[in-house]
Amino acid sequence: MAKIRRLIFEINNLNKSYNSYDALKLKKLDIHPGTIYGVVGTIGSGKTTLLNLMAGFDTQSSGSLLYEGKEYEKNWLGRIKQNKSIFSSIDPKHNGINKTISNYVSDQFPRKKNMIENRYFKNSSFKHLWTRRIDMLSAGELNWLGMIVACECDPRVLLIDDYGMYFNTSMEKDFRAQLIKMNRSLGTTIILSSASDMYLKYFASVLIFLDHGHISKIRTGNSRGNKKDKNQRKKSFQNKKRKYYNRN
Numbered sequence: 001m002a003k004i005r006r007l008i009f010e011i012n013n014l015n016k017s018y019n020s021y022d023a024l025k026l027k028k029l030d031i032h033p034g035t036i037y038g039v040v041g042t043i044g045s046g047k048t049t050l051l052n053l054m055a056g057f058d059t060q061s062s063g064s065l066l067y068e069g070k071e072y073e074k075n076w077l078g079r080i081k082q083n084k085s086i087f088s089s090i091d092p093k094h095n096g097i098n099k100t101i102s103n104y105v106s107d108q109f110p111r112k113k114n115m116i117e118n119r120y121f122k123n124s125s126f127k128h129l130w131t132r133r134i135d136m137l138s139a140g141e142l143n144w145l146g147m148i149v150a151c152e153c154d155p156r157v158l159l160i161d162d163y164g165m166y167f168n169t170s171m172e173k174d175f176r177a178q179l180i181k182m183n184r185s186l187g188t189t190i191i192l193s194s195a196s197d198m199y200l201k202y203f204a205s206v207l208i209f210l211d212h213g214h215i216s217k218i219r220t221g222n223s224r225g226n227k228k229d230k231n232q233r234k235k236s237f238q239n240k241k242r243k244y245y246n247r248n
Helices: 047-055 091-095 101-108 113-122 139-152 169-186 222-247
Strands: 009-018 021-031 036-040 062-067 086-088 157-160 189-194 206-211 214-220
Touching (some): 021 214, 036 169, 047 062, 047 189, 086 139, 139 157
16 A cells, blocks of 8 residues: 655645735645745745745635645634644744733743843844834844744744845854754754745755746755765765775
8 A cells, every 4th residue: 555645734726815916826735744845936926925824824815725634723703723833933023013022032932031032132232132022123133033933942844934035144054054953853844935045955855936926846955966965975985895895
């Protein structure tokens, strides 16, 4: 009997419209657990809309979006219940209204608040943000906060929008290392969006390119190719070693 492949997200004929504008129109897309995906597209391509739907911050106009084979739960008002297994870097914008960063971090990580303050705020140029209200943050500051919380939480699925947009090279490498470690040690499924594949191609296993709400192409990232090359080099070395010992 053929083994059934598990899917963490399953999309079929998904459509999201705003009045007469189709922001997203995906025929089919399967997301497998424990994989790093990169969603690449320019402004208006639908990448943020897709991540918002996956996070449960918005509902589709039509079609099917399943998480682990089930539809998203809704409350009696018809709003989607937030799934604690899914975390989005956009979360502070949705769930941090009228809260300071300190309050928000305390709510999210009651046992790690002091550690997070010491690691990211106490002795850095972001010290002044600790007591600032989240709705007063700039887009870059909000993105940075979302990345911090993303790296400190332990979800089954991690969604990160506009990855690398506000980073310098050093910051991007630090966050990339943390995400790779999370994926390898915890098996976290990570989906990141960006306007360019400049960073994503180096560690995403799959790159999904969006154009005007449609998937234009899907490509394998360099990370998978690098792993394949390593295995081939290892196999070649073992064969050479075997031949050497056979001769002697």
